[in-house]
Amino acid sequence: MLNKDKKIEIPVQGNLGILAHGDIAIEAWRKVRGAIKEQELKKDDKKKDENE
C-alpha cells in the first residue's frame, strides 16, 4: 500500500511542497499561517487606500 498519509513539513511561510501535497497540506498550512496572511492583506489594503 502506498503512503497516503505521508507527513510533510508545514512552515509558516509556506512552500511548493505544501501546494503539491494538495488539500490536507493546504488546510494545515492555513491553520498555521492564517492570521499572518490576513494582517498582510489588511496592510496592503491600507497602503492602497493611502495611495488613492
Added chain:
Amino acid sequence: MSKRLAKKVLLIGWDAADWKVMYPLIQQGKMPTLAKFLSEGVHGKIKTLDPPLSPMLWTSMATGYRADKHGITGFVEPLADNSGMRPVSSTSRKVKAIWNILHQNDLKSNVVGWWPSNPVEPINGVMVSNLYQQATKGKIKDWKMPSGTVHPIELEDKLASLRVHPYEITAEHMLPFVPKLDELDGKTDRTLKGIAKILANAASIHSASTYLQRETDWDFMAVYHDAIDHFSHLCMKFHPPHRPGIPEDRYEYFNQVVNSGYMFHDMMLERSLQLADEDTTVILVSDHGFHSDHLRPRYFVKEPAAPAQEHSPYGMVCIKGPGIKKGEMMHGASVLDVTPTLLTLFGLPVGENMEGKPWLQAFEEPIKVDTIRDWEKEEGDAGRHPEVLRDDPWAAQEAMQQLIDLGYIDAPDGDIAGKINEQKQESKYYVARNLIDGGKHGQGMVLLEELVNDNPREIRYGQRLASCYLHKKQFAKCRDLIDRLKNLQLLIEEEESKLTEEELEKKNKNFMKEIELPNYIDYVEGQLFMHLNRPKKAMESFKKVEEKSPNTFDLFLNMGKVCLLRHRWEEAQEAYVKALSIDDTSSFAHHGLGLALLRAGNIEAALDEFFLSVSLNYSYPSAHYHIGEALVKMDQKEEAANAFSAAVSLSPGMTKAHRWLADLYQNELKNPEKAKFHEDFLEKNIKGEITIVSGLPRSGTSMMMQILDAAGMDMLTDKKRKPDNNNPQGYYEFEPVKRLMIDKSWLPEASGKTVKIIAQLLPFLPVSYNYKIIFMRRNMSEILISQQIMLGKKADTEAKIFPIKLNEAFEKQLKKVEDWLDAQANIEILNVNYSDVVENPDEEFDAILGFLNVEGDMGKMKKMVSKKLYRNKV
C-alpha cells in the same frame, strides 16, 4: 462484451506538456516521478488536431469526435439572450463525453477542471467545473464560486474552501520559479503576478482532486491542469537558450519559470500517484506540445488565437497499470484515441463513428475490441444536462437574430453585435480547419466558401479555401483565388501605409505586438506549383514561408519532395533533417531522408533511415520498397527480396516491387516458382505495354518513328504537325503527349502501340504499364545546332556561336532522366545512336527488331534513312 481491463482509471491532463522540455529534466533527475512512471509504463508522442485550440481538443479527447460533431468550436460563444459573449460551456457539447457513457454503465466518475465543463453535469460521481479555480478581483473572503461549478451541490462549500487564491501565494512559493524575486516588485510586475495566478489555479485544481481521490469512491477520475500551457505562454520566450530581442534582465529573472512549472507538476503527480491504488491504470496526456527551442515562432500571424502558433503539433502521453507494457514506447497516438482507449479499458465497446482507436500497442496481451454503432443512439440516463439546457449557441444566436430582424426584440448595441458576428465567423473557420485536418476537404470547402463570400477581405479564410481547391484538384480556381488574395494583400498593405501609427495600433489592438502578414498563401502557392510540376517555382514560394515560419513540419516535407524532384539530393537531405527536428517520429520524413541519401549514393545511411521509417510505421509500402532497392545495391539479394515482398504484402498492386521480385527470383535467387508467381501477377495486372521513341528534340526521334512505321509497328500519331523542311518525312507526333504531366487519360489508347515522347516527359509515365523505350542518342552539339536552325537562328550557327548554357541545361536534364530510368523496374531501354543508324543501319535495325521482338522489312526500314538529312554533322 469485452473484458474489463482496468479496475480504476486516473486520467491526468497537462495542457501543452512537451517531451522536449521533459526529457532533459528527467535526465537531470528533476522529474523523478515521471521518470519512474515511464519505466513502469508505455509512453510516446500524441498528435494534436488543427486548430490546436484547447477547448476543442480537450472535448475531442473526452468524446472521441472532432469539433464538427462535438460542437465546441472555440473559446467563446454568445449568451443565450444575444447580449454578449461567455466562455464556451458544457451545454454546447452535442455528444456524450466519456463520463456520460460511464454513467450509463453504472460507473462512477470524478471530473475536475475539464475544459469546458461549466455548468457541471449531474453525473454519477463528482464534477468540478473549469471555472472553479478562477479568482475574482477583491478580497479572498468575497471570492464566490460561479453557479454550476460543483456537482453534487453538497460538496460545494467544502470544495470552495479548498481553492487557493493568488493572494495566498508567498515569496517561498515563488522562489523556485524566480530565484531573484527580491529584485522585482511583486505588486507591479505583470509576469510575477501571472506566475502567482497560474500557481494558485494549479494548486486549487490539485487540492480539489486530492480531496476527491481520498474521500470518494470512483471508477474513473479525470483531472485537467492548464498551468503548463499558461507558464509556457507567459515565459517560454525567456526559456534557455536566450534569443535575440529578449531583454537580458528579463531573461535572467524568468529563465527558470517553465522548467520549475514542469517540476511542480512532477511534485503534484507524485501526490496523485500516492493516493491512487496500485491497481489503478494511470494515463498522463497533453493535447499538444509547445515549442521550446529554435522552433519558437519569431512572429505571430495577424489573427485571433495567434498564441496557438507557439503550440507544437505533438504532445505527450504515457500510460501505466495492470496489463500495460513496461518501459516501452508507443507511436501514432492521437488526441482522438483517448476515449476509445478508456472505453476499451472499461471493457465497453468503442463507437464505430469515433475517429480514434484504442492504444492496443500499449497492452501486454492482444486485446479484443468490441464496437457499437453510435453511443448517441444508446438511450437511457447518461448524466447529461436536460435536453432543454443543451443548445447549439450559434443556432440559438441565429434564432435570436431572426427575432431581432423581425422587430420582436431590440438589437444588441453595435459593438456587441459586431463582436458576436466576428466570433461566429471565427468558430466557423475553426470547424472548417478541423474538418480539413480530418481529411474532409469537401465539407471544409463549403464552409470556407461561405466565409470568403461573407468576408472577402479576410485573407486567412481565402488562403485556407485555396488549399481546399488544391486538394480537390481545382487548380484553376486555386490559381484565381491566390492571385486575388495577393492583390488584396498589396491593397491592404497600401491602405495601412496611409494610416497613422495610432490608427494602425487601434486596428491591430486584438493582435500580438510582433505581427506579420500571413504567409500561408505562399505555402499554398508552392503546393500549387508542385502539382503543376514547376518545382523551381514551388521552392521559391516555400523559401518565403520558411523565412517567417521556420517551424512548419509540412513545409519541410514539401521542400524535401521538391528537392528530390530536382535531383538536389543534399538540399533534400537538409529539408528532411529540418522536418525531423520538428517531428523525429515521422515515418515520411525518415523515408524522404533515406531516399535523398540513396540517390546520393549513401546507401548504408539511407538504409538506416528506411529502417527507422518502417519501425515507426510498419505499414508503409514505399519504405519497404526502397529498403529493397538499397539492399539490391548492396548485393544482398535475398534480403532485398524479403523487403520487396513486405512492400507487396502491404500494397499488393505495387507492380514495381513485383517486377523486382520476378527478376530477383528468376535471375539471382533461382526460384522459378516464386518468379512465376510475380510474373503471372504482372501479366494479369499490367494494363499493357507501350513502345516509346524518346530522346532530346532533334536527336533523330522522328526518323526512328518513320523506321518503326516502316517495320510495321502500330503507330500512335495524329499527324497534326505537318512535314516541313526540318522534318520532310513528318514528325509522327501525338498532341496529348505534351500534356502527359497533367493528363494521362490517353495512355490506354497507346497500349500496344508506338508513341514519341521527349526525354523530359518520361518521368511522368505511370507505373501501370510496361514500357520499351528506344532512346535516341546524338552528339549534343549536333542536337543544339539542329535546334538553332529549326528556331531560325541559322546566323548564330554560321557565326559559330555555341549556346553553352543551353548545352549544360540539356546535359543536366538528360542526366536526371537517366537516373530516373535506372530506378524503374517496368522499363526496358535500348540506346540507339543517331549517327550509327545513318552510317550502319543493318546492325542497328537488327538490334532494334530484336529488342522489340518483331520481324520488320529491313528494306523498307532502310528507305527511311537518308544521309542527306544528316545535315549538322559535327
